[in-house]
Amino acid sequence: MKKEDCFYLGKIVSKFSFKGELLIKLDTDEPENYVGMESVFVDYNKNLVPFFLERSALHKSDLLRVKFEDIDSEEDADDLMKAKIYLPLDLLPKLEGNQFYFHEVIGFKIIDQTFGEVGVITNINDTTSQALFEIDRDGTEILIPMNDEFIDKIDRDAKTIFVSAPEGLIDLYLE
Known part of the structure; x- marks a missing residue:
């Protein structure tokens, strides 16, 4: 194993x-x-x-x-x-709805309600007090907090997570 x-x-x-x-x-x-x-x-x-x-x-x-x-x-x-x-x-119990295991969403796309397609999740950083999605957008790393308030929907079939990131957060990484 x-x-x-x-x-x-x-x-x-x-x-x-x-x-x-x-x-x-x-x-x-x-x-x-x-x-x-x-x-x-x-x-x-x-x-x-x-x-x-x-x-x-x-x-x-x-x-x-x-x-x-x-x-x-x-x-x-x-x-x-x-x-x-x-x-x-x-042996992990199957999760449904907006619940997920960290390893399960690596490679999922993140689409923000306002910004559109943000990029692909490369890692989950859980070493901080608030776990973060680490997202690659054409070589630029974008961090979005994994907060229930920000996660709108998870589409496992399409390997996509729909979020509503705080206004201006994504832009901070792209300027």
């Missing part, structure tokens, strides 16, 4: 017991969807390695307490500390 075929689910943040249990900090708004998984991929020695779960349960809302098969001691668990956890992309 390759990383590009997977999505990041979370990171092992601590040991829970002397029997090899671990706590995974989940990167999701719906942690309950990931209780009862049979397996996950662990980023171990720069490879995605499948680990099978004996059991899992939510712990303090956004932590998943897991017991992996063959991880039976604190020493075994130490070896996995801080490892990132992944799942195959096809």
Whole structure:
């Protein structure tokens, strides 16, 4: 399994017991969807390695307490500390309407209600307090905040997102 075929689910943040249990900090708004998984991929020695779960349960809302098969001691668990956890992309629940996964819209066109066709999404910058569409317009980068108020409609079939950017925002990048 390759990383590009997977999505990041979370990171092992601590040991829970002397029997090899671990706590995974989940990167999701719906942690309950990931209780009862049979397996996950662990980023171990720069490879995605499948680990099978004996059991899992939510712990303090956004932590998943897991017991992996063959991880039976604190020493075994130490070896996995801080490892990132992944799942195959096809396990993501399908989103509808104006909801989308960041990886899903790379390559989509952005059309602004006033400006017209802005360009193509090359990346999503989520390192800032407000996530941003990074859009390429003939070599010029344009940033538009990913704000529900600005996103009018997503047409998955046409790979297009229709927006109403704040007045003058797009022009700032083109002057």
